[in-house]
Amino acid sequence: MTGTVPEGYAIDTDPARIDVDAVHRWLSTDAYWALGRSRGTVERSVAASVNFGVFDASGAQCGYARVVTDLATFAWLCDVYVDRAHRGRGLGVALAAAVRDHLAPYGLRRVLLATGDAHGVYAQVGFRPLPDPHKWMVLGREA
Numbered sequence: 023m024t025g026t027v028p029e030g031y032a033i034d035t036d037p038a039r040i041d042v043d044a045v046h047r048w049l050s051t052d053a054y055w056a057l058g059r060s061r062g063t064v065e066r067s068v069a070a071s072v073n074f075g076v077f078d079a080s081g082a083q084c085g086y087a088r089v090v091t092d093l094a095t096f097a098w099l100c101d102v103y104v105d106r107a108h109r110g111r112g113l114g115v116a117l118a119a120a121v122r123d124h125l126a127p128y129g130l131r132r133v134l135l136a137t138g139d140a141h142g143v144y145a146q147v148g149f150r151p152l153p154d155p156h157k158w159m160v161l162g163r164e165a
Contacts (some may be wrong), residue, residue: 026112026116027120028111030079031077031084031108032076033075033077033085033116033120035074035075036075040086042064042068044105045083045086045101048105049064052103053101054138055136056101067088072088072124073089074089076104078108084105086103087100087121089124089133091128095131096132096133097132097134098133099135100135114140118143135149
């Protein structure tokens with residue numbers, strides 16, 4: 023993967039390395055968009071997504087992101103999380119850049135995400151507000 027990952031860290035898409043226990047703990051207890059998410063829901067979402075893990079020098083997972091995609095036209099970047107003990111080191115930007123770079127060869131027409139508080143992180147790797155948000159609609163629960 024290309025992009026600048028801070029020294030002592032690595033980003034990997036190997037699904038065997040994803041620590042589902044850690045991802046469930048982070049999302050269900052500390053991520054405003056996923057509070058209370060069940061272990062089963064996390065397991066199903068991991069199984070059906072392209073997963074990105076951030077790992078420290080010891081190999082322990084300290085961050086996560088997943089992408090829901092058809093790898094042809096569309097992708098949704100979601101569940102981006104960096105463990106509190108590792109924040110402030112540029113890992114969020116590195117993770118978003120790794121996702122961008124991983125998806126680039128597919129020539130997707132659109133990669134979307136939603137954030138309540140990290141617009142500046144994603145802007146650093148090229149995300150921008152929807153040009154015509156009035157065109158978009160949603161079906162389902164709003165968090």
